[in-house]
Amino acid sequence: MPESFFVLSKDHLELAIDEIIAIAKMYDRFAKAKVISNLVIIQSKTNWNEITKRASFVKISGQILRKMSGLFLDENNSEVLKNAKTFVCRVINLSSNQINIPELENSMGDMISKFSHAKVELEKSDIVVYLIFTDKENFFGFSKQTGGEKRPIKTKNHPHELDWKLTRVMINLIGLKEGETVCDPFCGTGTTLLEAESMGIHAIGLDFNEKMYEVSKENLKKNGYKSTVLHTDFQELTKISEKFNGVVTDLPYGRASKISEKPEKILKKFLSILPKRKKMAIMYKKELDSDLKLKGLKKYEIYRHKSLTRIILIR
Ligand SMILES: C[S@@+](CC[C@H](N)C(=O)[O-])C[C@H]1O[C@@H](n2cnc3c(N)ncnc32)[C@H](O)[C@@H]1O
Numbered sequence: 001m002p003e004s005f006f007v008l009s010k011d012h013l014e015l016a017i018d019e020i021i022a023i024a025k026m027y028d029r030f031a032k033a034k035v036i037s038n039l040v041i042i043q044s045k046t047n048w049n050e051i052t053k054r055a056s057f058v059k060i061s062g063q064i065l066r067k068m069s070g071l072f073l074d075e076n077n078s079e080v081l082k083n084a085k086t087f088v089c090r091v092i093n094l095s096s097n098q099i100n101i102p103e104l105e106n107s108m109g110d111m112i113s114k115f116s117h118a119k120v121e122l123e124k125s126d127i128v129v130y131l132i133f134t135d136k137e138n139f140f141g142f143s144k145q146t147g148g149e150k151r152p153i154k155t156k157n158h159p160h161e162l163d164w165k166l167t168r169v170m171i172n173l174i175g176l177k178e179g180e181t182v183c184d185p186f187c188g189t190g191t192t193l194l195e196a197e198s199m200g201i202h203a204i205g206l207d208f209n210e211k212m213y214e215v216s217k218e219n220l221k222k223n224g225y226k227s228t229v230l231h232t233d234f235q236e237l238t239k240i241s242e243k244f245n246g247v248v249t250d251l252p253y254g255r256a257s258k259i260s261e262k263p264e265k266i267l268k269k270f271l272s273i274l275p276k277r278k279k280m281a282i283m284y285k286k287e288l289d290s291d292l293k294l295k296g297l298k299k300y301e302i303y304r305h306k307s308l309t310r311i312i313l314i315r
Contacts (some may be wrong), residue, residue, distance in 0.1 A: 004041070004046075004063055004064065005042075005048070005061045005130075005132060006055070006058050007060040011057065015057070017035055019055055020033070020051065022172055023054050023175075024051055025175070026172075026176075026177060027050060028079045028249055031043065033139065036135075036136055037094055039132065039134060047238060048062055048143070049061075049109060055168075056165040056168040056169045056172070057169070062128065064139045065080065080127065086122060086124075086126050089105045090128055090131075091131045094134045095134050108129065125142065127142055128143050134313070143207070151164075152219075152225075154222070155219055160211045160213075160255070162250045162283070164195055167311075170248045170282075171195060174315075176248075176279070179201070182202070182204075182244060182245070182248050183206070183207045183248075184204075184249045185206045185270070186252060187206060187207050187216050188203030188215075192218060194223060197223070197226075197227055203227035206234055208233045213230075238273050238275070247280045248281045248282070249286040250283040253308075263284070264288050269290070278313045279315060280313070282309065283310050285309070286301065294313065297315050299313055
């Protein structure tokens with residue numbers, strides 16, 4: 001079974017690791033994962049690039065060619081360079097050892113040039129060959145240049161809008177597939193709707209504030225997206241529950257956005273009306289957490305600043 005590697009940013013490492021595993025298992029339920037610090041190795045039939053396209057916190061990714069016993073390339077590994085005109089070597093040192101990276105990259109480049117027709121090209125090479133060092137084991141991998149993914153755009157930014165990476169991670173953690181539908185009952189500027197549609201997931205947004213409803217609609221239009229936005233209270237979601245597979249939302253904080261009642265009341269009411277069988281990924285401020293009697297659900301803490309830590313709750 002092919003193996004892929006994902007070097008993750010350390011900003012929200014637990015979330016980032018769980019996201020990669022959730023995406024890999026969504027595409028292939030037999031996928032296996034190994035985690036070495038911020039490196040995740042996935043064994044699955046899904047191509048590394050499919051997983052990378054959905055993920056939020058991947059810095060570098062590619063396919064593992066084989067584990068290294070030494071630093072030597074053999075002829076089997078040169079297959080990958082067969083149709084490439086250009087290549088570059090990159091060393092990723094996740095180990096605690098000091099490594100002279102430029103020297104190693106140069107000597108690897110020289111060595112590969114000897115048995116391949118491909119030439120070294122530092123900027124936009126067809127293939128990147130990676131040597132990955134960790135304290136446990138070392139890997140040898142490669143990736144091909146892929147066109148950067150087009151990001152959704154917004155007409156204007158808003159103080160209470162959610163970071164797109166956290167929104168995307170929530171969608172991925174509940175394993176929504178292309179063609180399924182997500183509902184965001186507090187959609188604000190429509191971040192969830194935009195992220196979902198950029199991944200081929202349909203979306204329905206609700207917001208009781210007419211201004212936010214208009215902003216969401218404009219943002220969808222700007223991207224040529226077709227998700228639905230309803231100008232209504234979140235409780236309307238019970239009437240449309242047949243239309244979506246999961247809920248992803250960032251609840252009101254009572255700070256920058258308009259609010260119908262106190263955040264704690266909204267959260268409790270929301271949890272009580274949410275259809276039990278639906279998947280959910282919700283975010284709310286940590287102070288509200290102690291009042292909730294929720295057991296067995298996965299929680300992540302997201303520190304924003306001294307007076308705001310948020311919880312992401314997954315079901
Ligand atoms: C924290 S913001 C959501 C931000 C959103 N994730 C974004 O990226 O723009 C909460 C939203 O909930 C909306 N809201 C507050 N009370 C509501 C209610 N009773 N029903 C529906 N929406 C409500 C507010 O208008 C606000 O847009």
